[in-house]
Amino acid sequence: NISAPTTSSPSPDKLLGGLLSAAFDESSCQSRYRSNLYRKPSPFPLSPYLAQKLRKYEAYHKKCGPGTKRYRRAVKQLKSGRNADHSECKYVVWFPCNGLGNRMLTIASTYLYALLTDRVLLTHVAPEQEGLFCEPFPGSSWVLPGDFPENNPHKLHIGAPESYANMLKSGAVRNDGDPSGVPASSLPPYVYLHIEQFQLKLSDNVFCDEDQAVLAKFNWMVLKSDSYFAPALFLTPMFEAELARMFPRKEAVFHHLGRYLFHPTNRVWGIISRYYEAYLARVGEKIGFQIRIFPEKPIKFENMYDQLMRCIREQRLLPELAGAGAEPPANHTAAGGKVKAVLIASLYSGYYEKIRGMYYESPTRNGEVVAVFQPSHEEQQQYTSNEHNQKALAEIYLLSYCDKIAMSAWSTFGYVAYSFAGVKPWILLRPDWDKEVSAVACVRSASVEPCLHSPPQLGCRARRDVDAAAVKPYVRHCEDVQFGLKLF
Ligand code: GDP
Known part of the structure; x- marks a missing residue:
């Protein structure tokens, strides 16, 4: 139930060709429909496939997001100290690093990763980031609830034992066998992905099919990054075909995802x-x-x-x-x-x-x-x-x-x-x-x-x-x- 805008002339296409969901109340976040009136129309057409994928994601987020019984069940599993088999909902929890520009680039990269791997994106909102952005997914929240058990940003660094690279080193997980043979419930309760710049390379080097197959088994993933790692997803063979359908014009990845995700609060x-x-x-x-x-x-x-x-x-x-x-x-x-x-x-x-x-x-x-x-x-x-x-x-x-x-x-x-x-x-x-x-x-x-x-x-x-x-x-x-x- 979107009411007509009260300022400026309404854009011929308020929903930006299907990029934005129609399911929001406009007054709660005016920028969502008004900001684009200050710009020329996008030179990059949106693929109908991406629009469809966003709507599907929104339904998934609503089903599994905070406040749902599925979310409570997933948190219970996390607290149990073990991963679980056959989970209906999987999550990636984003933690902040550096300034606002860095954060927006890494949130968009993490969201793209969530779309590709069927995870619900939750964000740890630090006090300095509170009240900046509207909720991007209708009928739910992307804010990580305060009682989330692994809510300690200080634990997230390159040496963390929960990091995927360190789990490989310690033998807690393996990426050199057939991952389908390993029961998910035998894995630790979550995996931490540390995707930061280290000696001019992205650390932890997880953009490989064999690593993604292992990571896919974890219901909970915690991620911290200082880098716009979306291009690295394009270099991961298993994501290539899906990304080509989502983005026929590859140079418009952040252009579309950024305009979809980020809407300044009133x-x-x-x-x-x-x-x-x-x-x-x-x-x-x-x-x-x-x-x-x-x-x-x-x-x-x-x-x-x-x-x-x-x-x-x-x-x-x-x-x-x-x-x-x-x-x-x-x-x-x-x-x-x-x-x-x-x-x-x-x-x-x-x-x-x-x-x-x-x-x-x-x-x-x-x-x-x-x-x-x-x-x-x-x-x-x-x-x-x-x-x-x-x-x-x-x-x-x-x-x-x-x-x-x-x-x-x-x-x-x-x-x-x-x-x-x-x-x-x-x-x-x-x-x-x-x-x-x-x-x-x-x-x-x-x-x-x-x-x-x-x-x-x-x-x-x-x-x-x-x-x-x-x-x-x-x-x-x-x-x-x-x-x-x-x-x-
Ligand atoms: P980067 O460091 O240039 O890559 O950009 P970031 O946004 O990640 O971090 C820089 C931070 O410094 C910003 O988030 C702002 O807090 C501040 N900053 C830098 N330039 C400006 C500016 O031109 N205007 C304002 N208001 N803040 C700025």
Whole structure:
């Protein structure tokens, strides 16, 4: 029972071609149906098969999710200290790692994994993440109940005895025999998957058929990751055919799953929509710049600013200046009075101050008017502040309404924004380790997919190191992370 939207003109297709479920009450999460009105229609058609798969998943989640007798039964099994045979519901429990961008990428990857392996996705919502996102599955919850027995994030690390890799080492499980011969009830009560970047590779190397066959036997899986591991699922032979049906266009994986899963709550939507309506709704073109400085590779303000300016000039992202003190051109209103808006997302205000100053002091050569905005400048990154995360989420969304985006290399915050937008960004490359300045200012991304920074080891038990980009036509190395992989 969805009521008609009260603001803006209703989109011709509110449910985004079947991506979104019709089973929600619109007022409880306004962003679900309104956010897309601020964007151009998606350039990536949704496969009817994926839409069907999402509806099937929603029914499964409702049947097995928290509050159901099946969930209670499954928790009882977990507490019993053993896995069980013939379970009706299987679960994957996501635990957070790093900032918001990382979390959104890993939730989407975990959800894709859940779809492929028939698991119910539950998420451990830490206080800093509370109240950010609406429930994505109708009639149920994806929030891990507080009384979940294995609710201790500190237990989840590469050395945890429950990790799959360590279970293999200790002999608690084996991946070199016929898994059908091993009764599920002989296994430990849950398995922990640790999918983090380790020495430029995805640790635990579980994207192999023989490992997936063993993992499938566990009713409970606990997962923690810092990486967008969806591309690794595409490299797992047993998932290839199903993924091809779900995603005829592979570069739209996060674009679709992200737009399906993440909907800011009304409170965050208030921040987003107020800002959008005040500054962006009536402009001609919106250009987003996301400037992220990483503590492990600090870049001086002047160098970063010069690089951004080089990128703007080379890619003609903004109108040229006529020079300080120049008279406004006679054709001042020739651009139809339309304003070009620049939206800046950064923890610092310096880039905004300088760019705004430029267009304040000088007219543009072609008479276009440029307005420069920055919603916040938090100065410090604060992983554990809820308010800080609300602003970060709002800015990811505001960036995602831009027609063109230039972003800092390596930033998952930027990846999420351009992927939602369905816009190929210009990536401001990171200087080499021994340099302070990047020779190339920016390059255009080949796709709208995020980058997986650390690839899995292909070849699995053979432990051969195969370059996936050389053998799979649908993955490439990332523009910003040479050894990373990106679907396209
Ligand atoms: P990444 O570190 O760039 O890959 O992105 P993450 O989102 O994982 O972590 C960075 C965190 O720093 C964000 O979640 C925000 O909390 C904060 N942050 C970084 N850049 C910005 C920004 O432009 N605006 C706001 N509001 N917060 C930011």
